[in-house]
Amino acid sequence: MLKANTDIVRLNGAEKHFGAVRALNGVDFHVGAGECVGLVGHNGAGKSTLMHMVAGTLRPDGGQIAVRGDEEASYSVARALELGIRCVFQELSLCPNLSIAENTRINHPSLAGFGWRRRAADLIRAKLDEIFPDHGISADDIAGDLSIGRRQMVEVARAFTLTREPLHLVILDEPTSSLDAHTAGQLLSFVRRFVEQGGSCILISHVLGEVLQNADRIVVM
Template sequence: MPEASADIVRLDGAEKHFGAVRALSGVDFHVGAGECVGLVGHNGAGKSTLMHMVAGTLMPDSGRIAVRGGIEDHYSVPRALELGIRCVFQELSLCPNLSVAENTRINHASLSGFGWRRKAADLITAKLDEIFPGHSISAADIAGDLSIGRRQMVEVARAFTVTQDPLDLVILDEPTSSLDAHTAGQLLAFVRRFVASGKSCILISHLLGEVLGNADRIVVMRDGKVVASDAAKAFDRDRLVTAMGGVEARQKAAAETASRPAPGPLRVRARPARQDDGKELVAHAGEIIGL
C-alpha cells in the first residue's frame, strides 16, 4: 500500500450533513499514486458524497482535504482540475446540442486559440481509439444524437484526454452502467494500463466482480462511514456483501420478525366488480406476491 507521502488525495475526519441527514460521519479516505481504489456500498452509503468532495463539488462541514500532502482550505472543481483530479459522474454531463469535439473543449481550457476545434477533435478521437477500438464515434457527432452508451464512452474518453492540463486521478462512478460487456471490458483493460503507468483511479460500481477484478484496494462504506478497507485480494464476494450490510441486515430483520407475534393476514379486496365467487387476494406479513 502506498505511503501517506505518496497519496494523491487524502480526506481525514470528513463530515457532511444535509439538514438532519448525516451523509458522512468522520470518514478517512486516501488514494495512493499508481493505485486503483474500488469503492462499494449500498445506495445511500455515502459513496457519491465522498466522491463529490474529492472532485471539489462539495466541501466537508468538518475534517480536511489534502492533495499531495498540501491542505486544501478552499478546494473547488477548478482547483481539483488544476491539481489533475477529474471525475466521470454517473449522471452524464455532455451538452446535447454540442458536438463531441466541442464538449471536449468545455473540460479542457488549454484547447483555445486558432484551430481549437481541430485540436479537440484530434485529441478526443485519439483517446476514443485508445480506449474503445472500433467505436465508430465521430468528433463531429452531436452528443444528443448518440446513444446513452456512446455518450458514456465520450464522457470517459474526455476525462482521460491528455492536454497541457495535469492528469493524476480519475474518478469513475458506475462507468460501465450503460456499456455492453465487450465495451466495458475495453474500458477496464484501459484502466489497468492507466494505473500501471503510475496514475490513479477510483472505481465505484455495484458490480462486485468488476471491483474485485480491477481494484488494488477496496473501501466499503455503510451509513456514511468506512466500515472496511483492505487489499482487493483480501476480499471475496461474500466478505464484501457482509461488510456492506447485506447479510447482517437480513439476519437482524429475520431475528426481529421471529421475535414478534405473527399478525393476522391483510385482506386486500381487489376482485373485479362483476366477480361474485368471493375470491380475493390475501397477503400475509413477510410475503412477496407475484401478480
C-alpha cells in the first residue's frame, strides 16, 4: 500500500551532464498516485533525459530520487521494474527476430517453465484486445514483420501487462507518433481508465491537444 499523500516517484534537484552539455540542472519533478502528468517542452529541453532517470536507464549526476516515499540510493532498471515503474520509449525496443509472445516474455521473468509461450501469448493478446480491440495482431507474429504502428501498439500493450510484478507508473514517450487517429484515441481512452483505477502515467506528446485533454497536470520544460 502507498503511504498517505506519497508520490509514486519524486526527483529533487536532478542533474545530468553529457560532457560539457548540461542536460538537466536541478530539476524537481513528481508524479502522484492516480495521476496523469503531461510533460511538454521543445526538443532538447531534457524531457527524455528526465524520463530515463525515472525509468532507471540513466543515473543522475546530482539530486535524489524517491519512489513511494523511500529514497533510492542504487536505482536501476531492475529496481524500477521491481517497484512497478515501466517505460515505453520513443525508440522502439522490440527484438525484431522474436515473436510478439517471446518479446512479452522478456519483460516477465516469471513466465518460465513448461507452456510459457502459451501463457505469454495469452497475456499479450488479452492486453492488445483490451487497449486496441481491432488490432489484428497475432502473438505468433515476428516483431520485425510488423508495421511501425503495430510495433508501437505491442510496445504499449506489453508495458501494461501484469504477472507477478506490480504496476504503478507507466511512462509513455510519444506513444501515438505512429498511430492513426482512431488507434490513438483507443490508447488515450485506456490511459484514462488506468488512471481512474489508481494507476499513474507520464504522457509526453508533441500533439498538445492530447496532453490538454488527458493530463491532470502539465509540466513544461
